[in-house]
Amino acid sequence: MRRNVYDDDHEVFRQAVREFVRREVLPHVDDWAVDKGLPRSFWLAAGRQGLLGLEIPAGYGGSEAGDFRFNAVLMEELAAVNMALPSCVGIHADIVPPYLVHLASPEVRSEWLPRLSTGEAVAAMAMTEPGAGSDLGAVATSAVPDGDHYRINGSKTFITNGHTADLIVVAARTTPDAGPKGLTLFAVPADTPGFGRGRKLDKVGQPESDTAELFFEDVRVPKSYMIGELDRGFMHMMTWLPQERLSAAVTNLAHARQMVDETLRYATERTAFGRPVGAFQANKFLFADIVTRLDVTQAYVDQCVLAHTRGELTPVDAAKAKWWTAQVQNEVLDHCLQLHGGAGYMNEYRIARAWRDARVTRIWAGSNEIMKEIIGRDLGL
Amino acid sequence: MREFLAAELPADWRGVGALDAEAADAFAERWRVTLFEHGFLAPSWPSEYGGAGLTPLEQVVLAEEFARVGVPTGIQNDVFSIVMIGNTLLHWGTEEQKQHFLPRILSGEDRWCQGYSEPGAGSDLAGLSTRAELDGDEWIINGQKIWTSSGHLANWIFVLARTDPDAPAHSGISLLLVPMDQPGVEVRPIRNMSGDSDFNEVFFTDARCPRENVVGEVNGGWKVAMTLLGYERGEAAATLPIMFRTELDRLFALARENGAAEDPVLRDRLADAYVGVEVMRFLGMSSLARFLEGHPPGPDAAVSKLYWSEYHQKVTELALDVLDVESLVVQGRRPTNVTMFQTDDVGAPNDSASWITTAMISRSGTIYAGTSEIQKTIIGEKLLGLPK
Structure with a gap:
């Protein structure tokens, strides 16, 4: 049956993604499985091709079209290679940017969105913890006010792009014992003191993605790095x-x-x-x-x-x-x-x-x- | 048997699974020597050839007791050395072949693997194209075998080869005994889904073996090959349900520990798995009863193979759901294959690596030794009498 979702613009974009896959992905993808991660050269190439800015406004170097179908085309074509690529790219380009674009401070937006579109910076999303998977209300990583900063302590696990990410969106508890109502999101740059990464996890599949544990020990982020509202994470x-x-x-x-x-x-x-x-x-x-x-x-x-x-x-x-x-x-x-x-x-x-x-x-x-x-x-x- | 095991095993023995991989391998080698010295290495062989001369019922008791305490019946290659080619030589071999090969198998000098499947002949085994031609007093072998289990640990291979290219598919095949330590034989390991490399490709390029290394008649290898496949079945009917029950008990323990046992949907599936393994036990007992009455394994073996392989995929899938997110990351001790290929060793810790690896291994169960599709074809044709 002919699909009626996509028009000519989407199909032109599909051809561009296929060409990118043929040129930049297929020759190397087996090496990435051995290395257990995507190299920065992949992200930069994807950035040059305009694949990473689909959710980012043009003012920040992106190519936001306000049309999810382009995201869908990108996911379909990457999934034809393996499951790790759409997962890693999806986190970076499809999942994290909307939080920054719609909820982050101007400071965070101008600092990070341009670098996420070019692939100079890689993004990750840290919700899951050893004791909080499907049950997000059980998140225990805490963020406590400390002057004009928040101080974050705790650990996250199963974090896609975790081993290479430069910016991590972290769900942390700002009100104790409040379940899902006491969580707040923060953008945490990976070069903040106190931030650490565990080993790359040995997974059942998707060896090309660098899934990792993350550790936060008195990690101080400015209040302007809070994403959205307090306790509304x-x-x-x-x-x-x-x-x-x-x-x-x-x-x-x-x-x-x-x-x-x-x-x-x-x-x-x-x-x-x-x-x-x-x-x-x-x-x-x-x-x-x-x-x-x-x-x-x-x-x-x-x-x-x-x-x-x-x-x-x-x-x-x-x-x-x-x-x-x-x-x-x-x-x-x-x-x-x-x-x-x-x-x-x-x-x-x-x-x-x-x-x-x-x-x-x-x-x-x-x-x-x-x-x-x-x-x-x-x-x- | 219990006295023997109590005397030979340490007092705190909890099964091979309680040892790490290296220690488990070392134990298997030592244990093999113990079995050899007591005559239990080849329980079914007559005592004149170094076996224990046990009756079929006694063999089953031995296998059950070994499975219960979690000790191997030999090393990995012994399935091929003792159970398959050893028994086949006893049935089909010349006196010279028996005198030459059987003692070398028992001493461990010769370790065998099985050269049946080829890239173009898996389920359709008679489609094999490896050739052997006589050149004076030697067979010259050319071709390729694949999925050769434990081939990298073997120094002998029994090979099904086409010796009459003009005969109909099943008639021009011979079973040859070929030394692997020669320039014409090359072994290349294949990494399988669980990350292990127990399977191999074996390439024959003008490989040689003496003219007399044919088992049974020249061009009569198909019949020999089929008897050989029957040898592994009698015992498995009794031991598989024991191993699967031990495995299931570990799963129950895991579900209690991590709270999955509170989940009504998972409880349903755990109960279902219990029923599954009980049915398998009764099925095994009925096959065993027929075997003990002297009937050769027949087409009902297809029911058994189909049943346990499909059961095991279901139960290991359930184990991954019981593990929940823990099933994403491989942690802890991996199964060693020291006691049994299908399940983890008795006494193994309830680690995610144990269950994840076992789940992957279970995926191969509906493919090897005749796929589920082949078993269903056999059931349809041989048991139900449906038209071919």
């Missing part, structure tokens, strides 16, 4: 989490689609018992099942993208898109791995890495269980 996060979840949905589906295309090629070329493995009726029906699931899911996700472009996407819409695409992606990739036979279990085949990459999508950005809570609550249950 959770509300601010709720405002932009739907965009993060929609981006996750777009990515999940594009990744699954790419791997199904590659598996279809494999099943056409690979023969057993004298015919292509895709020609066995069981497998043919399986493929029919898989692509139907992808197409039907695509229709919903595309409608969500359109709704978000119009500013109408609800948190419940985004929750549905996020958990459903994660589930479909995981099931579909499992079938794709099985269709590869023994090769599918070997890391030199893309499907093995894709399968490992995808496991986290049912957990991050609010686990599937949390998404169902949101949907269930909306049903009045």
Whole structure:
């Protein structure tokens, strides 16, 4: 079915992203998996190409179009390579900038937004803690007023871009025992004394992203580095989490689609018992099942993208898109791995890495269980 | 068996899983010597060839007791050395072959691996294209094998090769015994999804073996190969449910420790897993009863293979959900494969590395030793009599 979400401008942008991937990503991406992180040269190249400023106004060196569909195109094309790229770029370009653009002080905006658009500075978002994952209300990292500064103490974990980020948006507790109502966001430059990073975490998948633990020991940031209002951090996060979840949905589906295309090629070329493995009726029906699931899911996700472009996407819409695409992606990739036979279990085949990459999508950005809570609550249950 | 184990193991023995990887490997090598000295290394072999001459029921008891306390029955290659090629030689080998190879297997001088799968012949094994041609008194072998488990630790390989290119697919194949320590054999490890390199590619370029190193008849290798595949099944029916039950008990403990047991959805799935492993136990007992009555493993082995491999994917997936966010990061002791390939060692700590790695290993279970699709085809054709 022809998709009706994107017009010619988006398709021109898609071609530009593809060219960028061909030129700047594919020749190096295997090295990045070995190095367990994206090099600064990648960020600078993406910045030159104008891929990092989609949420940043032109006055700060960005190319904000006020049209989420460009973000979606970028995510789709990066997801065709692997899951780590859209994750790292998504945090930097799709998730962090809106907080700065809409909520940060002029000082923070002019200091950091131009450098985020060029890739000279890399951004990360630090919500999760060892004791606070899906339950953000349990955040224990504290920020205490100290003259015209705040003093931050605590630790964060599972932070994407954590090992290289120059600027980290941190959720910290400013009112004790107030649950989600006592959280405030701060922009923390990584060169602030007292800020430290742990090791790069050994993850199940996505070795190209430098996920890390972060430590804050009497880290002093100016009050002008508070983002948004005091004790309103959770509300601010709720405002932009739907965009993060929609981006996750777009990515999940594009990744699954790419791997199904590659598996279809494999099943056409690979023969057993004298015919292509895709020609066995069981497998043919399986493929029919898989692509139907992808197409039907695509229709919903595309409608969500359109709704978000119009500013109408609800948190419940985004929750549905996020958990459903994660589930479909995981099931579909499992079938794709099985269709590869023994090769599918070997890391030199893309499907093995894709399968490992995808496991986290049912957990991050609010686990599937949390998404169902949101949907269930909306049903009045 | 309990007396033997009590006498030979330290008083505070908690299973190989309580040792770190290096110590576990060292233990396996020492333990192999202990088994050899007591005649338990090859429990099914007749005593004249250095085995224990145990009856099938006694072999099962041995395997059960070993699984229960978490000690290996040998080293990794012994599945191929003792269970597969050793038993096959006992059944098909000439007296000279038995006299030559069996003692060298027991002493550990010869360590075997299995050269069956090829890049173009996995589930469709008869599609293999590795060739062997006679040149005077030697076979000259050319071709490539793949997914060769423990190939990097072996010095001998039993190879299925095409010896009559003009015969129909199943008729022109022979089983050859080939030394690996020669210029024509090259082993290249493959890194699999769990990060381990237990699988290998093996390349044959004018590799050689003596003319008499054929098991069974020349061009009669298919029948030999099929008997060989049957040897691993009788015992597995009894031991797999024990290993899976031990594993499940560890999962219950984890769910209690981290609070997942309070979650009603996870409780449902834990209960389901318990039912799964109980059904497997009864299935195993019924296969075992047939095996003890002297019936060779038949197509019902397909039910068993399909059942445990699909069960294990479900239960390890459940384990990752019980771990919750801990399932994202690999921490702690990784499984060693010292006792068993499918599950972690008995006594292993409840670390995320244990469950994550086991979940990845479980992913290969529906592919190796006949994919789930092949098992379903066998069930459809052989058990249900559906048209081919």
